[in-house]
Amino acid sequence: MTEKLIGREYECGELERCLESDRSELIIVYGRRRIGKTFLIEQYFEKHFDFWFVGVRGLTTKNQLRRFAKVLKEYSGISSYHFSDWFDAFDALQDYLEHLPADRKRIVFIDEMPWMDSGRSNFVVALENFWNGWAMSRENVMMIATGSATSWMRDKLVGNKGGLHARVTCQLHLAPFTLRETEKYLENRGMFWDRYQILQSYMLLGGVPYYYSILAPEKSLMQNIDLLCFRPDGKLRIEFDELYNALFSNADYYIDTVKVLSAHKSGLTFQEIAKEIKLEGGKLTRVLKNLERCDFIERWSQYGNKKRQEILRLTDFYTLFYYKFIKSNNTKDEQWWSNNFDSQSVTSWMGVSFELVCLRHHNQIKKALGISGMATSVSTWHCKPNEKEQTPGAQIDMIIERADRMIHLCEMKFSEGVYHISQDYEKKLRERMGLFKYLTANKKSLVHTFITTYGVANGKHKSIVHSEVTMDDLFNS
Template structure:
């Protein structure tokens, strides 16, 4: 089996759960292709006694037949056992199998694609709840892991369950895409040797999704890779978009409408702005929709400086979605060389800036480490001022520090050292002055430039920029 790359925090949580002297019911949430199954099999391969994966759109009879095959495999039988008549009988069979084992040693039971097992009127969820409450929750050596890509179902029926599974979870893991550091490790493990600018470019197009990254070939540049995966006739990522959202959400059209709106609004949108733009209802259903998108890693919520969580700004944070909507959907250009042509167009500049900002926002810890403030209590936020008259200003990332400093981060993507010209220097000074005036802060303002290759020192940057962070800092673990 391939080695597990990265995932140190998640693997530690799972290992600690295995070592605990209490029964564990662990839920893992994450979008399609993010590596949930691989994480479980890698971490628990020696203790995994029973594994059952739900089948998409299968009947209860078909799911129970798969259960009988999985049980036959767990028992080491050459043939599956007789299929149980219902899920109550199936879990009784599972209990009989596990009972003598968990008296002696640790045992892991893994239900993959948990939502698909719970087909309509199947009784699966209630049978599972009874199995856990009446028996499993009393077995100190038993560790049950449930996993599912369908975020809306998992949140409603597992995380926020009001019935038999209410407050029964002992651990919840939200598995997100690879960081830049993990992406670099993963590619190296596959023998793909690209410099960090090339890796960053690929990440900007497809994010840190392991299943997507597997498709990158040795000896292929970032541009060649993007050409083949997105624009070739049978490119594996050219038609991923609709399947991705519909596999995760029950009413995917509403989720897609939200990400479409956010894709065209780099500054982000408030909840009320999203409701108006997408024609949604103001209420619990919209709250749930936004929560599902956040939990799945497609959008992120940022609390504006000086505001509370009710005034959060939502931004599209999924690189693949942004790239697809910007360059792939409705694109007439196809075939080899398409991306090289598109990357020379003006739209590339706006996309690259937006995508790079989003990546920086996911790597704030790296930025803080680079600034030497990892030990300083810091609140991260965004800020924008949009008056009806006069000049407005926007800050995508500010670090409000307890040492009486606010770091104002400007994030700029470029293929060489970034140069601050006179006009941009004037814009930055105005932004700092507007923020100082509107926020009424007494703290010192430090301007931080976050760039790919750093900042070219000149008369415009001296005395204006206090700190620099480069692309390399974002790759540090």
């Protein structure tokens, strides 16, 4: 295995387990576009495959088969193949594999498998026939399938109701990098940014490896953002449409959904989303499920009310940045970011994005609090103003409830230096804690936990702080 891989320790461990097992293995690797699925498999196996084929988006079945025949010819050395359907193609693959040494795993890598299933191709049925009728019984075949179209991978392979039912032996979902993995990746590229800069970059790029791979090491973060996002040909300026159209059929439904969610930082319920985009329940359920599978949105429970629906938040940092600054920018200023970095709109965006970074790193927060080994639940809470009861509206974006009956009410604050708590803010927090205790009828111990970049400044109003987590703690994976 190459040393180029950053993170992915669990995934590499699973691949090693499958490689050394005494049975045939059907492995699927899925995750959002640009997350590094192909890179993981290429690097782990150092590109040593017995057969390697890449599906091409938009090709007809006839042309996919033609390409498959060409690639198989290169591996087998047979002069030519002519396939009328995928049954013919897999039969030929079987014949080729049977002639390979039987004392090791025969490794087949099919990249972007969903794109091979075009029209009425019967691709999945032919794959079922190949796996059940031959490969599974040979005990030494290892087929790895990847795909960005996560819904296809989950529905057609993992959730298959036919011949592939329960045949997938290993499924790997690649998530975005954590802050620590991002730091290691940048160091591997010779980019030794401080953690404050890495944190800012995460607010835009969200731990997606490809986005970091296109950064220019010799340029500053600001220069890179200008280059990628505000030039007419910037790679992240033109990325948006390709991202959603490559992942989803009927991409407009998905774009409408993330657009609505981008305008509501605290998220919306299912009914609220349905009301905004006017999409029938069944279709919206599928859209939200697929967005969640691809790590574009996250589902959060609302504290203290089991009847109340979960909150759905847009958590894809690139999509949020696109709607906030790229799509609406018509100034033609190719250095817009450098010229507006200190503006109120950017400062406000950083505050909101830092909250999202903290939500994604809740495991690191629990570790910093010394409760990673304890049973906990993480949720959100908000209440609307009630004139009848004369109670104001309030919101807490992250609540960590512990098994020992203590509850952390988390405050997430991004700042260039230590964070100063004012008298008014302390008063607001105490009133909100009281409101939370009253409305949830809570008898557990409530404490305020501050998550900041550089800590909370000492002063008489710091007494409200029970525990602190800093930016450095978020980097402890």
